[in-house]
Amino acid sequence: MTATNPGTEFHTTACILCSINCGIQVQLDGRHLTRIRGDKNHPASKGYTCEKPARLDHYQNSRDRLQSPMRRRPDGSYEEIDWDTAIREVAERLAEVRDTHGGEKIFFYGGGGQGNHLGGIYASATVKALGSRYRSNALAQEKTGEFWVDGQLYGNTSCHTAPDFEHAQVSVFVGKNPWQSHGFPRARIVLKEIARDPARKLIVIDPRRTETADLADIHLQVRPGTDAFCLSAILKVLEEESLMDREFMRAHTTHTEGLEAALALIDVADYCARAGVEEAKLREAARTIGRAESVSVLEDLGVQQAPHSTLNSYLEKLIYLVTGNFGKPGGMNLHTAMGKLIGSTKEDHRSPVKGHKIISGLIPCNAVPDEILTDHADRFRAMVVESANPAHSIADSQRMRQALEALDFVVVVDVAMTETARCADYVLPAASQYEKWECTFFTLEFPHNVFHVRKPLLEPLPGTLPEAEIHSRLVRALGALPEDAVTQLRGAADRGRTEFAIAFAQLVSNRPELQAVLPVLLYETLGKTLEDGAQATAALWGAAQMCANAYPEAVRRAGFSGEGPALGDALFDAMLERRSGFVFSVDDYAATWTRLETEDGSIRLTVPDLMEEWAGIADEQPALRDDAFPFVLAAGERRTSSANTIYRDPAWRRKDALGALRMNPEDAARLGIASGGRVRVTTKRASAEAVVEVTDTLQPGHASLPNGLGLDYPDADGVRTVHGVAPNELTASEDCDWIAGTPWHKHVRARIEALGGAS
Ligand SMILES: Nc1nc2c(c(=O)[nH]1)N[C@H]1C(S)=C(S)[C@@H](COP(=O)(O)OP(=O)(O)OC[C@H]3O[C@@H](n4cnc5c(=O)[nH]c(N)nc54)[C@H](O)[C@@H]3O)O[C@H]1N2
Ligand SMILES: Nc1nc2c(c(=O)[nH]1)N[C@H]1C(S)=C(S)[C@@H](COP(=O)(O)OP(=O)(O)OC[C@H]3O[C@@H](n4cnc5c(=O)[nH]c(N)nc54)[C@H](O)[C@@H]3O)O[C@H]1N2
Ligand code: SF4
Ligand SMILES: [Mo]
Secondary structure: OOOOOOOOOEEEEEOOOOOOOOEEEEEEEOOEEEEEEEOOOOOOOOOOOOOHHHHOHHHHOOOOEOOOOEEEOOOOOEEEOOHHHHHHHHHHHHHHHHHHHOHHHEEEEEOOOOOOOHHHHHHHHHHHHOOOOOEEOHHHHOOHHHHHHHHHHHOOOOOOEEOOOOOOOEEEEEOOOHHHHOOOOOHHHHHHHHHHOOOOEEEEEOOOOOHHHHHOOEEEOOOOOOHHHHHHHHHHHHHHOOOOOHHHHHHHEEOOHHHHHHHHOOOHHHHHHHHOOOHHHHHHHHHHHHHOOOEEEEEOHHHHOOOOHHHHHHHHHHHHHHOOOEOOOOOEEEOOOOOOOOOOOOOOEEOOOOOOEEEOOEOOHHHOHHHOOOOOOOOOOEEEEEOOOHHHHOOOHHHHHHHHHHOOEEEEEEOEOOOOHHHOOEEEEEOOOOOOOEOOOOOOOOOEEEEOOEOOOOOOOOOOEOHHHHHHHHHHHOOOOOHHHHHHHHHHHHHOHHHHHHHHHHHHHHOHHHHHHHHHHHHHOHHHHOHHHHHHHHHHHHHHHHHHHHOHHHHHHOOOOOOOHHHHHHHHHHHHHOOOOEEEEEOOOOHHHHOOOOOOOOEEOOOHHHHHHHHHHHHOOOOOOOOOOOEEEEEEEOOOOOEOEOOOOHHHOOOOOOOOEEEOHHHHHHHOOOOOOEEEEEOOOOEEEEEEEEOOOOOOOEEEEEOOOOEEEEOOOOOEEEEOOOHHHOOOOOOEOOOOOOEOOOOEEEEEEEEEOOO
16 A cells, blocks of 8 residues: 555545545655645545645654553553553443443544544444443534524524535625635635626625635625624615515515514614624625625634624524525525534434533533533543544633543543543544545535545554544444344345345344444444455445435436445445545535425524524624723634644644734734734633734734644654644633534633733
8 A cells, every 4th residue: 555656656635634625646755745736636626725735744744643552540641552452441441431320421522523534433333332422523613503593494403505606696704714714615716716707796704804805895894793783784784775585585484573573673874883894885795695696605613603603693594595595506505415414403402411402413512511520410421532632622721621630531532642632541543544544524515515535545553543443343342243243244245235235224123223333333244345445434335325315316416326225335336436536416406495304395584592682782782892801812713824733743834833813003012012022812711922913904902813723742852842822721611602502712802911022
């Protein structure tokens, strides 16, 4: 598997730094990723990349890479142990928690990052075999509010909409800076095309004059945290100026009375003033939306991690719904999916201790410490963390570390010795994403949806294992894999895929208890028959079957044929063969209407639980200045120099090495500070020191720190230094949305004091 012609041959894989997973081609020199270019054959990215993947060798060959399972000693230091010991002891410790307190006290966090979701399928076998019921991941600190609103409007939290910026006449970004953060394929090319075309319009709602805002026709530069006023005012203008699509509303929506009542309370001039936007400009934005042939809208962290976040998601969706931009070209559509990234919920589920709402199967990230740091009998007792760094990424790092320390048992599966790993009893080293078969389930596109299974470029680093193997061993050590079932299915797999499908279906229906460990069962049976060492892709056979079963027409339109399991097999074959990824479903726009899950197939425009909050903003005066904490700090901005915590080595950053605190020139002048100077940032939770970058892209009173900084990393002599500010040292668990529990990371009250050193 190692390069045969070091330096010349290009190997096909994908970038793992954001959800777009652009196809890339990589040259190797030994175990180094030396040259990286976009893969023109990738059906979504088509050769596009941004600047970040050029440095992927910093991920692959980081000094923090783990090379052996680690066990914590009583004094807090770690010792290397062999895999057999690690698997045996981790299984024993987890079984002990299950036997003493019940399997549901074992909490699972993570299961995949920006580039790797295959391991998470296998992890679910381990935790389900233990009887674990609760889980979470980063989606529960960004997207769950939006999912919940989707559930209210469309009937299921898994009814997820895709924007269609390639065809939209008007593109709207709310709290989203796609120039830096992407969020849809070939973002910069698409943005530039829109900006160049006089017939198409770009509207940005963002307190900062972002790179995307610079390209916009209309930039509504709201005050931080005032989107609810801005979005409400847009809706009111649409109503006042008869720009709503009443015909669409009559044909496709119900429950409009609550909406009409809420709109009656809105005074456009007043709400514009509170949001800090010019009324004329906002009216122009509303008219541009209302008169357009088609409108696509994308909201992201600027509203999802700010006050009124769930309400904002609702208002954002109302804007495209009342203008009829749903289920049509250039509008918003319900897409297909490979795998189950977004869990479906129709009922009200609650967390065991504090009763926080569980949305799409996920406990709010901000609630995780609450569910541990208590005497409550139902508290979590153990945690399995995989491919996530919650001690760094969840609000209130101090409390999150305390919570990890309070647990009876923590095991972390990661490629690196992370902040979270350093709170664990055992750390299991995973092979990197270029050392194993991988894929993601970020299949969020419409009308063409793409899936990409990546083949490893390198053998696993000695001492590491792919997650599939780790979980197969754990499930076996837990005694949860019946060997008779393995023998029976392996025999069927040897006789061919059709025989396997029949035997598998029979076995699972006869023995429902096998449901928990299906991925590992596939890995140990079908997986053994796959060529090229593709054993870990076995679980994807299940995903392929489910996808073919759920969307047979869309899959056929993508060029696949066969009936029943044969259609799924055709998809699975494509996964194994199409090195650059492939289109697995093609929709026509009308398909959206067949995917609504409300009882009557129409959209419910009133969300009862949000109407009081919406009406209540009329009495809210957004106060920008607070004497003790006069700044609003956006803690976690996406920049050219940020990539979550995937890159640990600070040397990957060409610019902005320390992740500067950005602030407006007026504020800087008042503090007597210039770019390069140092400041102390203080929130109600903690203080941190940062280097300043003075920029007029931020408005006075607004400051921002980048996402993913504040990691410590060893130098060549092994001395660890922290680079930049870890944003969640400054945030607090309680600052979150009342419905979804999503954090207000973009809206942290802060005080900033100069420490000198201005250059
Ligand atoms: N370069 C880079 N790209 C990434 C990532 C990365 O770490 N680095 N991470 C990936 C991940 S995990 C995600 S979730 C996405 C996130 O992608 P984005 O949501 O686009 O990222 P952010 O920069 O966090 O926030 C977006 C915008 O919100 C604005 N904002 C702040 N406060 C407010 C407010 O009150 N109202 C409004 N309307 N806007 C506000 C900020 O000015 C910022 O421009 O990015 C992905 N892409
Ligand atoms: N203050 C603040 N906090 C935030 C945000 C913010 O804007 N502000 N953004 C939030 C958002 S949107 C997100 S998505 C989260 C992201 O935070 P997390 O979900 O915690 O994920 P990442 O930082 O992406 O870290 C991924 C982890 O996976 C590990 N890893 C990489 N490859 C592999 C592999 O192949 N196998 C295994 N097992 N592990 C691997 C990496 O070493 C790393 O530890 O942060 C959230 N936290
Ligand atoms: S857009 Fe995302 S996936 Fe594509 S190259 Fe940039 S960071 Fe990687
Ligand atoms: Mo994210």
